[in-house]
Amino acid sequence: xxxxxxxxxxxxxxxxxxxxxxxxxxxxxxxxxxxxxxxxxxxxxxxxxxxxxxxxxxxxxxxxxxxxxxxxxxxxxxxxxxxxxxxxxxxxxxxxxxxxxxxxxxxxxxx
Amino acid sequence: xxxxxxxxxxxxxxxxxxxxxxxxxxxxxxxxxxxxxxxxxxxxxxxxxxxxxxxxxxxxxxxxxxxxxxxxxxxxxxxxxxxxxxxxxxxxxxxxxxxxxxxxxxxxxxxx
Numbered sequence: 214x215x216x217x218x219x220x221x222x223x224x225x226x227x228x229x230x231x232x233x234x235x236x237x238x239x240x241x242x243x244x245x246x247x248x249x250x251x252x253x254x255x256x257x258x259x260x261x262x263x264x265x266x267x268x269x270x271x272x273x274x275x276x277x278x279x280x281x282x283x284x285x286x287x288x289x290x291x292x293x294x295x296x297x298x299x300x301x302x303x304x305x306x307x308x309x310x311x312x313x314x315x316x317x318x319x320x321x322x323x324x
Numbered sequence: 325x326x327x328x329x330x331x332x333x334x335x336x337x338x339x340x341x342x343x344x345x346x347x348x349x350x351x352x353x354x355x356x357x358x359x360x361x362x363x364x365x366x367x368x369x370x371x372x373x374x375x376x377x378x379x380x381x382x383x384x385x386x387x388x389x390x391x392x393x394x395x396x397x398x399x400x401x402x403x404x405x406x407x408x409x410x411x412x413x414x415x416x417x418x419x420x421x422x423x424x425x426x427x428x429x430x431x432x433x434x435x436x
Contacts, residue, residue: 245423247423247425249427251365254430256328256416256428256429257367257414258427259425308423309420312357314366314367317366319365
């Protein structure tokens with residue numbers, strides 16, 4: 214089955230700096246890779262996703278890159294703000310089935 | 325309006341009891357999920373229902389039984405609760421033609 218690894222487990226950055234979180238997956242059949250943000254006491258919220266036919270996707274300060282050959286994808290947050298502090302999860306899925314999540318990255322943005 | 329809602333938000337109960345968690349989505353989705361998030365934040369899928377039929381059961385103990393009275397609801401019944409069942413349980417839903425999942429706010433279960 215699919216296995217998703219995520220690094221780092223914790224990340225602290227200064228406000229205004231960039232943050233990068235990396236994930237790897239094992240199943241070459243996976244073709245959908247969402248990123249979720251989970252704030253304290255809340256459910257995960259989708260912030261960006263990418264499909265295997267695309268190498269990069271950007272939405273304002275957030276971008277995701279995908280390397281299908283190496284089976285890894287990354288989340289990039291630029292100009293970080295304190296409200297970006299949360300736990301971020303990557304996930305991999307094959308055609309929307311069998312979602313497997315990474316273990317999460319706790320991001321702290323220091324003012 | 326809340327897209328995916330869960331009740332209760334908090335549930336504290338004694339070991340050995342039977343409890344239920346309810347989930348409702350008003351998005352018109354036909355696939356719903358239950359996830360368990362442990363104290364280390366690991367999110368693991370438990371069940372998936374598509375048009376009221378179970379399509380995934382990730383080796384969850386049979387003390388856990390999902391029940392879907394209709395397409396908009398997926399409830400989780402837990403019998404003979406154990407200490408290790410303490411976790412946050414999330415419901416999620418998805419349109420079968422799209423990949424995006426929408427999560428509920430979670431139910432925090434504490435078994436004493």
